[in-house]
Structure formats: C-alpha cells, structure tokens
Amino acid sequence: MSISKCRIIDLPRIADARGNLTFIEGQNHIPFDIKRVYYLYDVPGGSDRGEHAHKNLHQFMVCMSGSFDVCLDDGFESKRIQLNRSYFGIYICPMIWRYLDNFSSGAVCMVLASEPYDEADYIRDRDEYLRAVRAS
Numbered sequence: 001m002s003i004s005k006c007r008i009i010d011l012p013r014i015a016d017a018r019g020n021l022t023f024i025e026g027q028n029h030i031p032f033d034i035k036r037v038y039y040l041y042d043v044p045g046g047s048d049r050g051e052h053a054h055k056n057l058h059q060f061m062v063c064m065s066g067s068f069d070v071c072l073d074d075g076f077e078s079k080r081i082q083l084n085r086s087y088f089g090i091y092i093c094p095m096i097w098r099y100l101d102n103f104s105s106g107a108v109c110m111v112l113a114s115e116p117y118d119e120a121d122y123i124r125d126r127d128e129y130l131r132a133v134r135a136s
Contacts, residue, residue: 001095003074009060013087022087024060024112030091032058032114039064040100040109049109050099053123058114061100062089066107073097075133083109095136097129 011029014021026034040049061070063083070081070090075097081090082102092098100109115121123129 001074001093003072003077003079003096005093006072006096007091008081008088009091010088011062020087024062026112030060030112032060034112035115036113036117038111038113040111041107043068043103043107043109045103045105047103048099048101051124051126052099053097053129054094055121055123056094056115057118057121058094059092060089060112061092062086062110062112064108064110066104067102068100068104068107068109069102071099071101075130095133097123097126 009030011022011024024030024034026032043049061083064086067082067084070083070092072079072081072090072092073096083090123132
C-alpha cells in the first residue's frame with residue numbers, strides 16, 4: 001500500500017450551544033466496518049506509541065482531547081500529521097508503518113479498527129517491514 005491512500009477524513013459536526021456532537025459510521029464516514037475500538041491516554045511526555053505496521057488491518061485515528069502527531073511511512077515516503085481536533089481523523093490503510101509522538105498533556109487517541117486484535121497481523125520489526133514492502 002502507498003502512503004497516498006492514507007488521508008485525513010473530516011467527520012460530521014452538529015453544533016449546539018449545549019455542546020457539539022460528532023459521529024462516525026463504518027462504511028459511510030470511514031471505508032471499513034468497525035470491529036474494534038480502543039484508546040490511548042495518560043501517555044507520558046516524551047513517549048511514543050505504535051512503531052509497527054499491520055498486514056491487513058485498516059484503522060482510523062481521532063484525537064479526542066489534546067494533540068499528538070501521527071508519523072506514517074510506506075517504505076518509500078513518509079509524512080507527519082498533527083491530530084488536534086475531535087471532528088477529523090486519519091485513515092491508515094494496511095502495510096503502513098506508523099508511530100505516534102509529541103503527545104500533549106491529557107491527550108486521548110481513539111482508534112477504530114477493521115478487525116479484532118490479532119498479534120499475527122502485526123509487523124513490529126522495521127527491517128522485516130521494509131523487506132516485505134520492497135518484495136511486493
């Protein structure tokens with residue numbers, strides 16, 4: 001997969017004086033059915049998360065509070081995206097190396113995933129990832 005397939009997706013926003021509302025529907029706002037939701041929080045300053053790729057998993061990341069950077073790499077090209085609003089997120093297709101860093105205090109990252117957790121879907125070694133990308 002190419003990094004060009006990863007993209008920011010704006011989500012619906014319903015503004016109200018009592019507070020705003022945003023929602024996400026699988027196969028409507030994001031290009032997959034949602035089978036798992038998890039979130040990262042209380043990440044210590046200076047720490048990073050991720051540092052892996054997925055063979056088949058599609059993900060959509062949203063910053064629910066605070067801010068953090070998502071660094072994406074397809075083995076040939078890389079880009080850094082700051083997430084800092086709860087009404088847009090980044091779609092990450094399979095076979096993209098990713099890590100998250102630059103977490104602000106109180107940042108919360110919510111991830112919607114296309115499949116349940118499966119350790120066999122992870123590539124956690126960067127050299128192994130690069131070999132797989134360059135072989136395809």
